[in-house]
Each structure stands twice: as C-alpha cells, then as structure tokens.
Amino acid sequence: MLTKRIIPCLDIKNGRTVKGVNFVDLRDAGDPVELAKIYSDEGADELVFLDISATEERRRTLVDLVRKVASTINIPFTVGGGISAVSDVEVLLQNGADKVSINSSAVKNPQLINDLAQKFGSQCIVVAIDAKQIDGEWIVHLVGGKVPTEIRLFDWAQEVEQRGAGEILFTSMDHDGTKNGFANEALAKLSELVNIPIIASGGAGNIQHFVDTFVDGKADAALAASVFHFKEIEIKTLKKELKNNNIEVRI
Amino acid sequence: MKIVIINYGAGNIQSIMFAIERLGYKAVLSNNPDEIKAADKVIFPGVGEASYAMKMLQESGLDVLIPTLKQPVFGICLGMQLMCNHSEEGDTKGLGIFDVDVVKFTSKVKVPQMGWNNIYNLKSDLFKGIAENEYMYLVHSFYAPICAETIATTNYELEYSSALENYNFYGTQFHPEKSGDIGEQILGNFLKL
Numbered sequence A: 001m002l003t004k005r006i007i008p009c010l011d012i013k014n015g016r017t018v019k020g021v022n023f024v025d026l027r028d029a030g031d032p033v034e035l036a037k038i039y040s041d042e043g044a045d046e047l048v049f050l051d052i053s054a055t056e057e058r059r060r061t062l063v064d065l066v067r068k069v070a071s072t073i074n075i076p077f078t079v080g081g082g083i084s085a086v087s088d089v090e091v092l093l094q095n096g097a098d099k100v101s102i103n104s105s106a107v108k109n110p111q112l113i114n115d116l117a118q119k120f121g122s123q124c125i126v127v128a129i130d131a132k133q134i135d136g137e138w139i140v141h142l143v144g145g146k147v148p149t150e151i152r153l154f155d156w157a158q159e160v161e162q163r164g165a166g167e168i169l170f171t172s173m174d175h176d177g178t179k180n181g182f183a184n185e186a187l188a189k190l191s192e193l194v195n196i197p198i199i200a201s202g203g204a205g206n207i208q209h210f211v212d213t214f215v216d217g218k219a220d221a222a223l224a225a226s227v228f229h230f231k232e233i234e235i236k237t238l239k240k241e242l243k244n245n246n247i248e249v250r251i
Numbered sequence B: 001m002k003i004v005i006i007n008y009g010a011g012n013i014q015s016i017m018f019a020i021e022r023l024g025y026k027a028v029l030s031n032n033p034d035e036i037k038a039a040d041k042v043i044f045p046g047v048g049e050a051s052y053a054m055k056m057l058q059e060s061g062l063d064v065l066i067p068t069l070k071q072p073v074f075g076i077c078l079g080m081q082l083m084c085n086h087s088e089e090g091d092t093k094g095l096g097i098f099d100v101d102v103v104k105f106t107s108k109v110k111v112p113q114m115g116w117n118n119i120y121n122l123k124s125d126l127f128k129g130i131a132e133n134e135y136m137y138l139v140h141s142f143y144a145p146i147c148a149e150t151i152a153t154t155n156y157e158l159e160y161s162s163a164l165e166n167y168n169f170y171g172t173q174f175h176p177e178k179s180g181d182i183g184e185q186i187l188g189n190f191l192k193l
Helices: A032-042 A063-072 A086-094 A104-108 A111-120 A153-163 A184-193 A207-215 A235-244 B013-022 B033-038 B050-059 B062-068 B078-082 B180-192
Strands: A005-013 A016-021 A024-028 A047-051 A077-080 A099-102 A125-134 A137-142 A147-152 A167-172 A198-201 A221-224 B003-006 B027-030 B041-044 B073-076 B084-087 B098-104 B113-119 B134-140 B142-145 B150-156 B158-166 B169-172
Touching (some): A005 A032, A005 A235, A077 A125, A086 A111, A099 A111, A104 A111, A104 A137, A111 A125, A111 A153, A147 A153, A153 A167, A153 A184, A184 A198, A184 A207, A207 A221, B027 B033, B050 B078, B073 B078, B113 B150
Parallel strands (some): A125 A167, B003 B027, B003 B041, B041 B073, B073 B169
Antiparallel strands (some): A016 A024, A137 A147, B098 B142, B113 B134
C-alpha cells in the first residue's frame, strides 16, 4: 500500500537551515547537508529545501547545495524558493533535485505551471500555496504569507491541478509556527476537490497532530520543520506511533 | 566495469550517477551507439512524457539500438515503460522488449501515485538478498499490468508490475536510486549481474 509520507522541511537562508515562528524571528538550526543526511537515516520519506529569502531578495536557488544533497542522500527531495523560469528548474533538476516547488511565481504567471509540466512532467512540479482565512474565506498569500491576493485557495488549487501540477503543498499561515495542529478541515476539502497528492504544512506540534492530519485532513504527506530540527519529535518515534494508529508508513 | 547511462535528454540523470558513485562505481553518460554497445552494463533512465521521450530516442537511432543490446540493460521508471509494447501516454509505440501495454491509473485513486509503496512476489536475481515487501519510491501515472515478465508486484488501485525482466533486459517502475539503502542495493545487484 502507498504510505503516508513524513517530510522535514529545511528552510534555507545564506546556506544555513533556519525556521521562524510565523516566518519571522529566524533561528539557526544547522547545516542543511548534515541535517538532510540525519533525516534520511532516521526514516524521512522526502525532504524539502525552501530558500525562504529567495523571493524577497530575488535570489536564484542554491545549485551547489542541491548537488551536495543529491550526492549525499538517497531519498527524493524538492527545492523551492525564487523559481520563476523554466531555466531555473532545468538547472536544479540537472543537478539532482527530484522536484521543484513554485509559489509566488505561479500566482503571478500561472502559465509557468503549464510550461514546466510540459517540459519536465507533472511529477516534478509541486505548487506551494500559502493561505490564511480572512472573514471565513481561505485566501492565497504571497511572499512568505505577507501579501494577500484576491485568489481563493480552493479555486487556485483546482486551477493548478488543471494546469499540470503534480502535487500541492498547502501551508496554512494561520497555523504555521503555532504548534496547534494542521488546518485539517481545509486540507480535507482540498483532497476532495483535486485528484493530486496534498502535502499538509503548518502547525505540527506533537505526534497526534500528524495522526489527525492523515485521518481527518486526508493528507497524503505531512511537512514540518522546527519539531524535527529541535528534536521535539523524532521521526522514528513518529512513524511507530502512526503505525500504531493504523496509518500506513514506511518503517 | 564500464557502465553507460543512456543520455537522450531524460531528466534527473545526476541522481543515478551519484547513486552509482556511492556504490563505488563510475558511470558515463552517452548517446553514442558504439560506446553503448561496448558497455558492460547499460542504464536506461527516463522521466517525463512517453511520446516526447520516444521521439528523442528515434532522433538518435537509439530506439533501434536498445532492443539489440546483449549486455544487462536496466530501464528505470519511464525507461521501463518505453521498453514495453505500447504506452497509453501519447499513444506511443514502445521498444517491444517487454510484452505488455502500459495504461493509466483511473481517477479512483490520486494520480500520479507519488511516494513509497511495497514490492512483493520478487522473482529475479535483481532482488537477491532483498526481503519481500520492502518500500520503494514511485512517481507515475501509467503502469504496466501483471504479465509473464513480471518480477515484482505493487498494489495501487490494483496489482501491477513494479519490475519486469526478459532475458538481459530489466526494468523497474520505482526509482532504485531514490529508494534509500534497499534501492541502492537493488541497483548494486544489477551492476553485479
């Protein structure tokens, strides 16, 4: 049976791993390549590297880091941040990335999704969506959740699927950094609306939150950062507990 | 040992190169027929869309060369699918090495299948020392049904072939280079055939 995936996310700034509370107040949690190897050995199913400063600073992603990670680890990984052109993706994939994640650039230029899917295949195109609730409505936000758009989350999710996204990484800005659990209601609705895998992100604080997002949120994968970086949750323990809760995982 | 990875513009070849290096070997990328023919082992990767990939193979004459190879050949993911008779993806005629037609998962399940799934009913030296039901990493929307050449089975919507073998030709739907230490072991088994 296809298993639910656990995905540590390594937010990268200046070549180091960082994780902020609600994307502000960054703390240093170590060397990305070293962390990647540790997570891979502990049983992480995939890794995500997000260059969180990239969009703001218009910096291109970290090709050297991608090469180092790809030569060190033998599980799939996704790279995101600052990707706005087909040529950006080409260089990342050529250097060993398995997938790329696009966010703001897809909102600004939705055709980019079609272009990337056509050239590289849907399987390597993850569309990341940051959203928060405004007057009861889930609204897509840009630039690490700082800038609201007028786009509704559920409309956008359907559109990115139609344009060829292979997967959606949904981050609830209302939950991110709170450690109060994932946005399971919205996640379940997303899973019903689209027929591509959904990665839940934002809000992981304890093991039960992961159980809930797989059961109630119907997520295909769950992504978290600080709970893993600061060893509040060990991946091995987490997967064992998920299995105890009859959730299929790779152990 | 000379290992050649067939280079026809298919994506993420670097990961296979790195995996082979971690196993202590070195591989070269090539689309040169003489170099491919002279190799001890040939790896046929593939990521992307079937009809486009087949067009790339045809342009370099590799579609004619590959079925005539005598040494062990290992098709991975789309590489394996292209070695079949036909693919529903882009209504593409395949290389005809595996006697099976590749078809698409229905919308009863999420497509693509993305993630780790177990392989069982293992029947080949490719899986020497590999236990039943180990998890492999898969990303695909199309699959090869069970057939006489099936050497590993996986279940997603239904049971299908996650690996095929016919004489010196091997193929896996999963990515051994991305499937942790066990995947690397399978790649290592191929290199020792």
